[in-house]
Amino acid sequence: MSPIIHTHQLRVRYGETDQMGVVYHTNYLNWFEVGRTELIRQAGLTYRELEERGVLLPVTDAAISYKKPARYDDMVEIRTRVKELTAVRLTFAYEVIRVSDQELLVSGETMHVFTNSELRPIRLAKTEPEVYAWLDAQHKGGE
Structure with a gap:
């Protein structure tokens, strides 16, 4: 099965x-953050709650490909999915689509490592097995 794609719409602000x-x-990198934050929120968990549990997700790499520009007042949709998941790493993939014509504007990825509050790598499946299982289901398409 394909990974579950989470969507979030926003209107481009003048600023x-x-x-x-x-x-x-x-x-666009800020919008990627919105996408992954909303993906986590759909698990019934906020980034803040994850951090309060002692789990951080620092970005280790980011890649972005610009196709077409978004403009002021466009309504765009951020599509986010879990691309890869290992014991210590997580990769999100993103697409930013203009809603009016479904044109792909930007695609990209961010790579993260699971760490504790001291920024030492952790194995999420051991420290937060429910969160890991949910992310794994997103990656595998809810199997």
Whole structure:
């Protein structure tokens, strides 16, 4: 089965654009964060609650590919999925789509490592087995 894709829509705000009315390139990384935060929230868990349990997800790598620009007042949809999951690493994949024409604007990935509050790697399946199982189900398509 395919991974479950979580979606979140937002409207491009004026402050996210440059003088040409085009979304400034770094804002897409902020939108990726929105996508993964909302994906985690769908598990009934917030990033804050995860951190309170002593689990952090620092970004170790990010990749982004710009296809077409989003512009001021566009409605966009952030599509987020778990691309890879191991005992100590997690990779999210993203697509930003313009809602009006379903045009792919940006795609990308962020890679994370599971750490404790001292930023030492942990095995999520041992420290938070329910969270790991939920992420695994997202990755495998709910099998």
